[in-house]
Amino acid sequence: MKKILIAIFLFLSFNVTRAQDLVKKIPLNAFTVATIKGDNVFKLMFVKDFNESFLGRKLLTETSKSLDQNFTSIEDFGINVEKNMYYFNQLSDSITYNCFLIPIKDARKFESLIQNKEKKFTQQGDIRTMVLPDSTSIIKWNNDMLYFVAGSINSSFFSDSTKSARYGIKEIRFQNNYDDVAIADSSVVVSDTVYTTTAEPMVEVAAPPIIEKARVQKKASPGKTSKKRSIKKKTGKKKAVKPKKVTWTQNVEFEMEADPSEEVVDSTATAKVNIDAQYDTYQQERAEQDAKKKRLALVWMTAQADQIFNGNYQSIENNKSYAASLDDKAIAELWISSLQDAYNIIAPGFGTYGKAGLMKGYGSLNAKLFMDNKSFRISTGLELSQEQADSYKKILNRKLNKKFLKYVNSEKALGFMSYSIDTKAYLEEFPKLLKQTYGSFMGAKMDEEMDLGADLISLLLDEEAVSKVIKGDALFVINGLNTKEVTYTAYEYDDDYKQKEVTKTKNEVLPDFLFMFSSDDTRLINKLIKYGINKNFVTAEGNIYKLMEKKSPIDVYLQIKDGIVFFGNSLTEMQGIQNNQYGSYKLNKMHKQLLSKNNFSFLFNAKNLVGKVPASEMGGDETAKKFNSTLEKMGNVYMKSNPIKGKLVSADISAEIPNGHENALKYLFSLIENAAK
Amino acid sequence: MNLKQFYKLLFFIALIPLLSSCFEVIEEISIKNDGTGDVVLTINLSQSKTKVASVMLLDSVQGYKVPSKQKIQQELNEAVAYLKKSEGIANVKSTSDFNNYIATVSFSFKDVSNINNITKNILARQKIKATNTSPYLYNKASKTFSRKYQAIGNAKTAFNKLKAKDKSVFNGATYTSIYRFESAVTSSSNPASNVSKSKKAVMLKSSITDLINGKVNVSNTIQLSK
Known part of the structure; x- marks a missing residue:
């Protein structure tokens, strides 16, 4: 299969x-x-x-x-x-x-x-x-x-006895099958007659399950219902069940615990339940029921397949969400009608946490794969409810601080990540989103509490004031690698191989990171710095502050300049920022667009890492060689969020292909070819 | 390397981040002519301390849970407590330096066979069926010290099951064993071993990967002057 x-x-x-x-x-x-x-x-x-x-x-x-x-x-x-x-x-x-x-x-x-x-x-x-x-x-x-x-x-469907009985199927459970068997017996008779006494094709007997919104099945068996009815009459479902039920009740009267086979009934007083025999019976009955389910599935499938070829029905093209998700240029597409429904389907597997309704408001999901002469690109989109989309539009109504751009060095940067949201809108909208997403998870009874909680947050937080301290845009950039001398303990041995502890030094390569966020009101941060100095968490070196964290393997510096709060591990870089000697970097066009046009962006430039990490740091020359050759073959990998269109939020992940390859597909094939060698 | 060390080592893997790292395991055994002596086991991750410190800030790395400082200390204390109860073992001490990431365990023994018992008990505790326990032997009469080593099959299989990324943690890691004696050494059978200038100590250094894979054998028979 x-x-x-x-x-x-x-x-x-x-x-x-x-x-x-x-x-x-x-x-x-x-x-x-x-x-x-x-x-x-x-x-x-x-x-x-x-x-x-x-x-x-x-x-x-x-x-x-x-x-x-x-x-x-x-x-x-x-x-x-x-x-x-x-x-x-x-x-x-x-x-x-x-x-x-x-x-x-x-x-x-x-x-x-x-x-x-x-x-x-x-x-x-x-x-x-x-x-x-x-x-x-x-x-x-x-x-x-x-x-x-x-x-x-779906096995869960057939564990519902009333539903499964309709199809003559019974869920068999070991050790609990004393009474079940009797019922199953009765149904067996019914279903067997259904299947065996009719010369009609099976399709017409068991109507396929009705799929919601389906027009397919509505027209599935026109004019055949009468036949079905007549069959039912012939087989006499109720009649078949009744007499069996009598025997079952009799069994129960005689011996509740006994296996309802005749033998046992005959010698109720002395009957001992033989577990092995019982297990065999169980296995056999289970297999019978499974075979029955399989037959039923085949009947349904046959009807469904006939429908595809001969039926007259509306196609998926009439689904607006599906139609909107298509792109002529994509080479592959995936569309899932509803994330909420998808979640509900898999949710039972999550146990108590899998309560339905958790993904409320989330609509269709789509993903598209593109390959062209420059890159691979996967574009994903998620449809939100109107309410959610409105909330997100408010939250995402901010662009990255333009001043950030001068701190990115395209020639050296290994990568960066940026995001920009409107803190005030976020704080205002967040309780609503939370309620929508998790409200049903908490149960309907919690509605009032959720409301109260949301109001409480609004009351406690002055959204306006918070948004002045943290505006909501931030950039994390790694502008290259730097070597740093570190000491370590080693041992030397004298003539008698007596150990002597010595301190040695070695160079370690560490990435220089810089993290920045905008702040219109730095009073609180200044206060925090002052508090840190008093408590010896922070030391001041001019306007640059060093965080004293013993646990941290690297030094972290902090400064505030031009309404931006900076964190970084390179003192030289921090000093450069302080003295306005940092603006000479060239930001390339692609990086600039990525950063300034999107609410979220991420970039990894593998080429800038080639040969920068010493072999000793990577566990040997061989690993280093492999690592470098992999990096060399990689172009930029980047991610970005797109503006919300209607109710659709979307994001793209792209990986550029190296020069010298006609297109991404051919490049992919060449990679496979190389890997197979 | 005895199994105790091996487990300690496995335990420390969790601490070691991506790709490289240099760390060393040192085993020192001093034996007096009467067969009593001392053991010092050292694990030194100092050379990788930046990485270890970074990893210690995380919850888990490459799917391995990172133990907290407290947890490591606790394990160390348990090891000490266990050793204290062991037959023929005394003066058990441990040190741990979380700035340089160096840990040591030291103890004295009445006879080298006491060490073998520890290994055996640990094996039993971990429910590992192994016949080879890398035993140490000292014959007072002939004044020979020997160590029989056979690569632990389980260790090799377990090691080869690791992902390449995880295996590379062992690249550059070394194992050093030093045996010290009161009398001068007249011969040392393992060609990879060196006898000190004073003739009273033997050292053997090898890479841990080679040891696990059985490429290096640390078996040795050392003859002391009578």
């Missing part, structure tokens, strides 16, 4: 024509949609180049070997590599469908891939269907598309 998924994914990864896009086949209620845009991928790299690449060769030789055929191109798989391929899933309370939609160019080629061996498929019109050996997935295709669906039953 896994292998098939991987195989399908591989196909997905590298193959896509320009006919009707398969997105039209994705139902409106899909929860997650992932796309690989074959046309964009193969704009960056010819199919021929792919076939000749390490990955391509590997894929072709492996498939050739396992299928005992000779493939020379990924096009031999019969898949259309220049069209979009999709993965989507659909969730309901009872089953989750994992589905792939792959465009087909040559169905015969594809069939030759799978048909081989004993695997057979059925054909109806031009639609071919194949149920995979373990019955957990179905492949269906015609001349234009391939559809793969794997359904997995």
